[in-house]
Each structure stands twice: as C-alpha cells, then as structure tokens.
Amino acid sequence: MAKKQTTTPMMVQYNEIKAQYPDAFLFYRLGDFYELFNDDAIKGSQLLELTLTQRNKNSENPIPMAGVPHHAAQNYIDILVDKGYKVAVVEQMENPADAEGMVKREVVQLVTPGTRMKDTAEASKENNYLVGISTLSMQTGFGLAYADLSTGELKVTRVEAVNAVLNELSRLETKEIVTDATLPDDLTASLTNLGIMQSKQTELLNNAEISYLTQELTDKLEEQTTSILLSYLFTTQKRSLDHLKIAQPYEVAQFLKMDRNSRANLEITTNLRTQKRSGTLLWLLDNTKTAMGGRLLKQWLEQPLLDQSSLEQRYDKVGVFVDEYFTRTSLQEQLESVYDLERLAGRIAYGTANGRDLLQLRNSLRALPAIIAALEQLDTHIFGDFIKQIDPVPDLEQLITDAIDDDAPISVTEGGVIKNGFNAQLDQYRSVTTNGKQWLADLEASEREATGINSLKIGYNKVFGYYIEVTKANIDKLDPERYTRKQTLVNAERFITPELKEREQEILEAQTESSDLEYRLFVEVRDTIKSNIARLQRLAAAVSTLDVLLALATVAEDYHFVRPELTTDQVIDIKDGRHPVVEKVLGHQSYVANDVTMSQDDLILLITGPNMSGKSTYMRQLALTVVMAQIGSFVPATSAKLPIFDQIFTRIGAADDLISGNSTFMVEMAEANTALQNATKHSLILFDELGRGTATYDGMALAQAIIEYVHAHTQAKTLFSTHYHELTALAETLPHLRNIHVGANEENGELIFSHKILEGPADQSYGINVAKLAGLPDDLIDRATQILTGLEQQEVTVANESEPKLAEPATAYVPENVPDAELADDAEQQLDLFQIEADTVSQAVLEEVDNLNLASLTPLDAMLKINEWQKQLHA
Structure with a gap:
C-alpha cells in the first residue's frame, strides 16, 4: 500500500475528505483537473488507463498521483461506476483568487451504480433503479423500495421471502441496494453472486422532503424502507431532489408474476444467450418513438x-x-x-x-x-x-421561447444563453460590450494613422487585459509620454494608453456584469420551470x-396480430398461434402456425416428438401470447380466447448454477419445485423435458410423479414436453391430460419436420435422425442404427426378465468396403443396451448425442459441438 503524505495542507485536506469516503474513488479538483492520490491513483491508473505520476517526487515518500481533465471527467466517472465502483466528486467551493489559505473543498456528489444519471443513447430506454431493502423481523418479511434518480420514479412494496426479493431485483435489473441492517446470509450471498453492490445507510434523515415523499405510506415497514432509500439519496447527492414523486405502494400480486428464471427463459426483455435486447419480445414490440415510451413499454412487459x-x-x-x-x-x-x-x-x-x-x-x-x-x-x-x-x-413554452437563445451553448456561465430583448439591463451591458469592440477597432485604425505603424494592433488576454502591441522596430515612433509599457515580448512591446485603460475597465465590467446577470436570469427561468x-x-x-x-x-x-378475447372459464382457444419473435426472424410465410386449445377440463397437454421439431417453440409461444395479452397488446393468431393468468412458471432449456454449487439437474428440480409450490389453478406452467438430467428410470419416475401431482393438486394449465414415450399412457388414467405431438415423417431415411401440432402421441423419437441432421459422421449414424435395432429386438426377448440382457460388446467400427456377409455376422454380435466397452470414445459421443437438447443450441453452438465430436472420433 502506498504511504500517505500528510505534511502539506492540501494533503491534510485530501486525507480528511478521503477518510469520510473510504470505499469511493476521490476525484479531487485542482484547477482544471480532478486528481487521484495514493491508492486511488494506483488503482485508478490501471482501470482508467491513466499515466501514474508522483507528487513531491523528490521527497522521501512521494505520493502516487493521476489526473483527468475536468471537462472530460464524466467519461472517467462513468467507466468506474460501470465497473461497480463509487466516485466522490470534490469541488472547490470558493474562488482560489479570493481564498485565504487553503481553498475550501467539499464532496458535492457521490456517484454510485444506483444513482448515476446516464445520458447516453444506448441507455435512453433503460431505467437505473436504486433499491432499498429493510426488515423489522424475519417474520414480517422485507420492505423493498426503489427509485430512478433520472426520472423521479419512487415505489415501494412488501415481500415475504428472499426469493421474492431476488425476483424483484431481477425485474428491476438493479445494480445497487441500500440497507440499514445486516441482511440474511442467503440474501447477502445471492447479492454478491449477482454482482449487486450493497451500501449501508444507518442514519435516517428527518426532514420535510422525506416526510412529504412518504406521506401516503401507511405500512410501517414500507415507510421505514422508503426513508432509508431517500436518506441515502439525499446524503449522496447533496442537492435538491424536487423531481422525486410521492412514494407509491404496490403489491407484487397485482401483476402477472414471473420469477427471474421464467422471465429469463421466455426472453421477455433480455436475450438468454447474448444478454442483449435483440431477439426478445421487447425487441419485437418496441416501435416507440420516445425514450420514455421505450422505458414504459419495458415496464409493462415486466408487470403485465x-x-x-x-x-x-x-x-x-x-x-x-x-x-x-x-x-x-x-x-x-x-x-x-x-x-x-x-x-x-x-x-x-x-x-x-x-x-x-x-x-x-x-x-x-x-x-x-x-x-x-x-x-x-x-x-x-x-x-x-x-x-x-x-x-x-403553454406558459412554460412561451417563457422558454422568450428567454432562451436558439443558439444557446452548452455552458450556462459564459454567456450567449439569454435572448436579446428578454432583460433591459442585460441588453445594456451587451450594448456596451458590442460598442466597445467597435470602439477598439476604431482606436486601432486611428492609432495606426497617428503613428504610421501599419502593424500596430490592439489585443486582449486574461492576464494583462487590453493592450496595444508594437514591434520593437517601431517603438521609436511612439510618444513615450502617452504610451505606458505593459509587457515585453521577444519581438514586440505591449503598451496601454489613458483612453484604452479607461475603456478597458468599462468593457470588462460590462462583460463581467453581463455574464453574472445572464446566469442569474437563466437560473430564474430554470427555477420557474422547476416549480x-x-x-x-x-x-x-x-x-x-x-x-x-x-x-x-x-x-x-x-404482423397481423388480433385482439384477444379474455374469458373467466379457464378455456384456451388460440387459432393459428405463432411465436412472434421466431416469426419475425423466419418471415411470416415460412412460419408454421399452430392452434393451442385447452377446454375447461384440460389441465395438461403432454407433448411428444423429436428434438428440433418445435416443441419448445410451441410452449414459449403460448407464454408470450399470454404476456402480450396481459399488457394490452394484440396477439399473434387469427383468433385468441384466453383466461387471465396470475403466474407463469417455466422449466425450459438446460442450465446450471455453478456459482451456487447447483448442477443442471438440481436447477431443473428447483425450478420445478418453485412451480409446484406456488402455482394456482389460474397459473400457466411450461415443463420441457423434466427428468432428463438423471438416470432414465429416475427421470421417468420423477416426470410421471410431477405430472400426477399437477393433475391432482396444482391443477394449473400445464404444457409438458417429454421424450419419455411411456408417459403418454397416462392419458388412460388421468382424465384431464391430453396427448399431442409434433408431426414428423421419415422419407428415404431423411427426417422431415412438419412443425405442426397433431393430436395423440408421437410414434417414435427420431433421435438418430436428428443426429444425422446435425451432421454426425455416417459411420457413427450407421452404428447407432445397428444398436437401436438390437435394442428393439432385445426388448421383446427380455420383456419378462428383471434385468436387461447385455449383448457382446462391439470391437470397433467396420472399415469401408467390407462384404455384406461379414457385416451381417458382425451385427449379430453387437446387441448392446447401455455400454460399448471396447469403444468408449464412440459410446461417450453417442451418450452425449442422446442427452443433448438440440433445441437449446444455436446453429453456431451445434457446429462447434459437431466439430468436437469429429475430433474425438478421429483422434
């Protein structure tokens, strides 16, 4: 750690301020630069790619130092905040020329991930929410308040459990939370894993602003949480926040609930693979023309x-x-x-x-x-x-029209902001300045004529003011009684005359008074608008x-959407429904539309069919249709009759949570449990290939038990896709389950998907055909076909045995040009149910093919996987 230098008054001041903000980078104003010192300089130079220098470099303990120009500071602050740091901005609170001793400096703002007001084009349609979390006791649940400092939005709710807190934080995409106490360990760990900054606000401010903003809150926990959040905002921002709206309470149960996993799986606002907006429902629907409209659309999608x-x-x-x-x-x-x-x-x-x-x-x-x-x-x-x-x-529009110049600059302190004619005194000052400039031009012409020096010129700088500049070769032409030397240059001398000195004072006073008055007028206009x-x-x-x-x-x-009809009888009747995002990518002519029909008595649609045939798309399109209908949008269908759902739960795709130590199967079971524990008769559940992450019999047993539990207890509308064809027999014993499948035909050894949903179960899995479509080597596909034939034959012979009978292991793949008779003899010895011990590499590839969920892969992912298999097989 760098040693701190405290011998100079400036460093004493710096260290005193730094001690108040130990967890923030201190941007310390020195003239036209913001400087960082000590550890801030060392770390900041790395993060911001700045040159690291030293202050008092000749002393025993030189101070590490790095700086950024004040006019470019915001860019550097944004970089640090984007990386998850806080920045304390220290400004000079008095004019250095008027200061006695050290210039007074103070922190004027603490910029944090949750308080930054990002003004870039890419952030224009995004909110930046700071969230306050508090609890009176674990039995009372959590208060959760959030605010967007850039828009003034302020809302608060009460949630009962840690998962509910995490769901709201996910919906709000928050980067920083504020709390007054120690949070439960599991919540703290989750916040850390999610990269959410945790800030503390232990002191509750008692001021009129907070009382005003919390006036409509009657719940003690909600009021306390909002007060913590507001106290943090007033403490860090150190200025008026009159744009904050009165806190509005809301209940999570007022809106269609989707936990963070379901929202991610359905790609409502964020693409699961790229983490971008492209390819999402928001991307499809966002035809808004204003930034605030874009933000509101996103809010509607997050809270149907x-x-x-x-x-x-x-x-x-x-x-x-x-x-x-x-x-x-x-x-x-x-x-x-x-x-x-x-x-x-x-x-x-x-x-x-x-x-x-x-x-x-x-x-x-x-x-x-x-x-x-x-x-x-x-x-x-x-x-x-x-x-x-x-x-x-209209009154504000007229005020701005009258007051603000159409060519107003960005700066509000250097003039040119207020329109001529708005203020008589300002006009007078400007007249003096304008006439003064003409007077100076006339003086320059008359001086040239009087002295005969054509190169004589009148100029101005901030240090010496106005002057008459004459080259040294022409100095002897000047009247020494009238010209007083003011500055000496290498090749010229600068002079002042009594007339110029008198007019200089008049012009400079007018310029100063004009700038000061103009700034005061601008602030008055701005304050009028502020009211x-x-x-x-x-x-x-x-x-x-x-x-x-x-x-x-x-x-x-x-896109030819239609107005949905909302019903109260739990009937789903969608004609020619489409997945709106997939349809946009493929084109309307290429997309195969499908009906979704569930009567009052239908609880479960059991969907079978090969991978890549469209089962997951079919399930997702129903969920997206529901979300669209419940934000007030028309929906992708020729007609649609829908109930109002209270919750959507999904278990789609393969994903793990290695940070928390959870495997793919554990995540799968956890998401299934969330649905089973929380769904009601008015909920929608989408389960895709439940049970595939474990042994076949375990998976099938769990899948069947889950189906039966939903049928008997949860009774939510459920779409359940599976490769376990044995489960289709449940339609005979569960009266509210119906079998449907995705059509596929095999022609000349080639698999052709119809992408059409048909009644009844699928006749086979077509797994090997899908592997062939994926481009696996022909000899591997031939071998898989031989094994499948053997298994199907063996299934008959071992039907009454307690254990499957293992065939002799295969020795190797057969080389090309081997006589058919030899192939036939070899095939008889290759009946194999679960293992091929002599060719473990091939068996490993086959098992991976069998377990792979192709629907979850992008085309690029599939190509990379196939390339990996080819390398394994030819190693």
Whole structure:
C-alpha cells in the first residue's frame, strides 16, 4: 500500500475528505483537473488507463498521483461506476483568487451504480433503479423500495421471502441496494453472486422532503424502507431532489408474476444467450418513438396486468389506432419531435439542465397542440379522458421561447444563453460590450494613422487585459509620454494608453456584469420551470402511454396480430398461434402456425416428438401470447380466447448454477419445485423435458410423479414436453391430460419436420435422425442404427426378465468396403443396451448425442459441438 503524505495542507485536506469516503474513488479538483492520490491513483491508473505520476517526487515518500481533465471527467466517472465502483466528486467551493489559505473543498456528489444519471443513447430506454431493502423481523418479511434518480420514479412494496426479493431485483435489473441492517446470509450471498453492490445507510434523515415523499405510506415497514432509500439519496447527492414523486405502494400480486428464471427463459426483455435486447419480445414490440415510451413499454412487459377492465381499455385504444392508419402515423411523426420529458424534468430539478435542455423542452411542448388535435378526431368515448391528461403547459413554452437563445451553448456561465430583448439591463451591458469592440477597432485604425505603424494592433488576454502591441522596430515612433509599457515580448512591446485603460475597465465590467446577470436570469427561468415539475411529469406519463399504445398498434398491423378475447372459464382457444419473435426472424410465410386449445377440463397437454421439431417453440409461444395479452397488446393468431393468468412458471432449456454449487439437474428440480409450490389453478406452467438430467428410470419416475401431482393438486394449465414415450399412457388414467405431438415423417431415411401440432402421441423419437441432421459422421449414424435395432429386438426377448440382457460388446467400427456377409455376422454380435466397452470414445459421443437438447443450441453452438465430436472420433 502506498504511504500517505500528510505534511502539506492540501494533503491534510485530501486525507480528511478521503477518510469520510473510504470505499469511493476521490476525484479531487485542482484547477482544471480532478486528481487521484495514493491508492486511488494506483488503482485508478490501471482501470482508467491513466499515466501514474508522483507528487513531491523528490521527497522521501512521494505520493502516487493521476489526473483527468475536468471537462472530460464524466467519461472517467462513468467507466468506474460501470465497473461497480463509487466516485466522490470534490469541488472547490470558493474562488482560489479570493481564498485565504487553503481553498475550501467539499464532496458535492457521490456517484454510485444506483444513482448515476446516464445520458447516453444506448441507455435512453433503460431505467437505473436504486433499491432499498429493510426488515423489522424475519417474520414480517422485507420492505423493498426503489427509485430512478433520472426520472423521479419512487415505489415501494412488501415481500415475504428472499426469493421474492431476488425476483424483484431481477425485474428491476438493479445494480445497487441500500440497507440499514445486516441482511440474511442467503440474501447477502445471492447479492454478491449477482454482482449487486450493497451500501449501508444507518442514519435516517428527518426532514420535510422525506416526510412529504412518504406521506401516503401507511405500512410501517414500507415507510421505514422508503426513508432509508431517500436518506441515502439525499446524503449522496447533496442537492435538491424536487423531481422525486410521492412514494407509491404496490403489491407484487397485482401483476402477472414471473420469477427471474421464467422471465429469463421466455426472453421477455433480455436475450438468454447474448444478454442483449435483440431477439426478445421487447425487441419485437418496441416501435416507440420516445425514450420514455421505450422505458414504459419495458415496464409493462415486466408487470403485465391482472385487471380485465384496464386491459380492455388498452385494447380499445390499440384497436382504434390499428384502424386509423393516417392518424396513427401523424401522431408518431409528432412524437419524433418530443424529447425525454421525464429526464429533462429530472435534470431541471437536479440543477444540471443547460440552455439546450430547455430548448428541447420547448420543442417538445410545441408538438403537443398537433397531438391533441389529432386525438380529438378519434372516438371521444375511448379517448376523452386520455386527452384531458395531456397538458401542453403553454406558459412554460412561451417563457422558454422568450428567454432562451436558439443558439444557446452548452455552458450556462459564459454567456450567449439569454435572448436579446428578454432583460433591459442585460441588453445594456451587451450594448456596451458590442460598442466597445467597435470602439477598439476604431482606436486601432486611428492609432495606426497617428503613428504610421501599419502593424500596430490592439489585443486582449486574461492576464494583462487590453493592450496595444508594437514591434520593437517601431517603438521609436511612439510618444513615450502617452504610451505606458505593459509587457515585453521577444519581438514586440505591449503598451496601454489613458483612453484604452479607461475603456478597458468599462468593457470588462460590462462583460463581467453581463455574464453574472445572464446566469442569474437563466437560473430564474430554470427555477420557474422547476416549480412546474409535477405538471411536466404528468405530461410525460400521458405522452409515454400514447407512444406505447401507438407502437403496439403499429406492430399489430405489421404482423397481423388480433385482439384477444379474455374469458373467466379457464378455456384456451388460440387459432393459428405463432411465436412472434421466431416469426419475425423466419418471415411470416415460412412460419408454421399452430392452434393451442385447452377446454375447461384440460389441465395438461403432454407433448411428444423429436428434438428440433418445435416443441419448445410451441410452449414459449403460448407464454408470450399470454404476456402480450396481459399488457394490452394484440396477439399473434387469427383468433385468441384466453383466461387471465396470475403466474407463469417455466422449466425450459438446460442450465446450471455453478456459482451456487447447483448442477443442471438440481436447477431443473428447483425450478420445478418453485412451480409446484406456488402455482394456482389460474397459473400457466411450461415443463420441457423434466427428468432428463438423471438416470432414465429416475427421470421417468420423477416426470410421471410431477405430472400426477399437477393433475391432482396444482391443477394449473400445464404444457409438458417429454421424450419419455411411456408417459403418454397416462392419458388412460388421468382424465384431464391430453396427448399431442409434433408431426414428423421419415422419407428415404431423411427426417422431415412438419412443425405442426397433431393430436395423440408421437410414434417414435427420431433421435438418430436428428443426429444425422446435425451432421454426425455416417459411420457413427450407421452404428447407432445397428444398436437401436438390437435394442428393439432385445426388448421383446427380455420383456419378462428383471434385468436387461447385455449383448457382446462391439470391437470397433467396420472399415469401408467390407462384404455384406461379414457385416451381417458382425451385427449379430453387437446387441448392446447401455455400454460399448471396447469403444468408449464412440459410446461417450453417442451418450452425449442422446442427452443433448438440440433445441437449446444455436446453429453456431451445434457446429462447434459437431466439430468436437469429429475430433474425438478421429483422434
């Protein structure tokens, strides 16, 4: 560890501040740079790729030092926060020229993963939630509050168990939590494994702002948790947070519940393989034109509704927009002129908005009258109340138009922000400055004429002010009584005259007064807008809702979606249903649509058929159709009748959790258990190939027991796909189970998938045919066919025996061009049920082929796997 140097007053100040923020990088302002010292400099230079230097390098203990320019500091802060660190920003609190002794410095903001206000294009449609977690006791569950500092959103709930906390954290994609106490060990371990920063706030602030923001909370735990969260925000941000909305309580049970595994498996907002948005339901539906609309759509997808009345109202509006093409496109064109009102309001309240931000607000407000006029042409019964929510805030639009210059710079302290004519005093100062510049030009011309020095010029710098510069060769032409030397250069001298000195003071005073007055005027305008933050936030909510509804209508028309019919009798009747994302990738003409029908009495659809035939796609498309229907979207089908589901549970694909020490099979069983323990009669369960992660008989026994348990106890609508064909016999004993399968035909040794769902069980697995489609070597496929033939023959002979009879082990693969007679003789000795001891490599490949879930592989993954097998077989 680097030794700390405390001998200089500056380092004493630095170390005192650093001691208050030991877990943060300290960006310490020195002039035009932010400097890092000691361990911060060493580690920061590595993370930020900075040059590591030394302060007091000639002393016994030089201080490691690294710095970044103040104008580029935000980029470096973002890098550190993205990597999971905190940054304390230390600013000079007084003008160094006026300071007596050390310049006073303070931390003006602590930037953390949960409090950063990211302003990049790629983050525009993403929220950044900071989450507070608290508990009164383990018996009372957990309070969970969350806020987005950039938008002012503030909500709180109570959840009962650790898993429920983790599900909410997953939904919110939080990067930082705040707590006042020690959390349970299992929750702490999970937070660590998920890479979520854990911050402490042990002191509860007692101020008017927190009392105001928590005024509607009646639950003691919810109030305490929200107070912890707000105390952390006020402590770290050290400024007004007037844009924070009054905390709104909610219940997880108000929305369609999906645990974090189900949400991931269905790829609602994040692609399971790439962790990106592309290839998800959000990617398909997001035709929004504003950043705030994009964020709202994501929120809808993460919290589908259970209230039929609210859903019907959304369907009504989407339906009108589907029918009214020209109105829809006109509205979307207007929305392209609307900036992010939520985050603009946040920056205004935060005190960081500049002139260009206010111009964006003005331009956004100017688009609203045309939006309102277009909506007024639509059905007033459907849109009447909605139109009333759109307040165009004309007084603010006029204020910005009058006050802010159309060419306002980014800086708000260097002039050029306030429009001419807005303030008489400012105009006078500007006149003095402008006339002064003309006076200087006239003076320069007259001085040249009077002295005969054509190269004479009048200039200005911040150190010496205005001056007359004359080359040394022409100095003898000047009147020494009138010209006073001010500065000596290598080839010239700079002078001042009484007239220039008098006008210099007048011009500089005007410039200084002008800049100061202009900044005060800008702050007054910004504060006036700030006092209307609540109006702007209500407007943002209405406009973002409009944006989402228009987007859903556009997608519905583009992809031929239909309005679903919501029922209360637990009947599913979807005609020509499609997986919307797969259909978008394949194209409408290539996708094979399928019905999904489950009567009131149908509880379980048992799905059989080969891998890669579409079983998983069929299951997922039902779940995605449900999610779409319960956010108010039209759905991919020619007609759809659906109940409202309260929960969706999935067990799809092979995945492990090695960090927690869980194998693929353990994860599979844990996810199955979550569904069985929590599902109700109004839930939807998707189970894909349960039981394959263990021995055949164990897996089959578990699969059957799970099916029977769902049938007898859970009674949720369930889709269960399996390769255990023996399970299809359960239809004879379980009256609410129905067999369906994916059609496939074998023609001339080639497997052809129809991707069509048919009634009844599949007649065979086609596993070897799928392996052939995957490109496995021909001799391996031939050998697998021989083994399968032997097993099928042996199955008859050993049907009444307690143990399967093992055949003689195969010795090796048969080389090419061997006579058929020899092949026949050899085949008789190759009946083998579970092992091929003489060729362990081939057997290992075959077992891997048999256990592989091809539906979970991407084409690239399959190619890599096949290449690996080929290397093993030819080694």
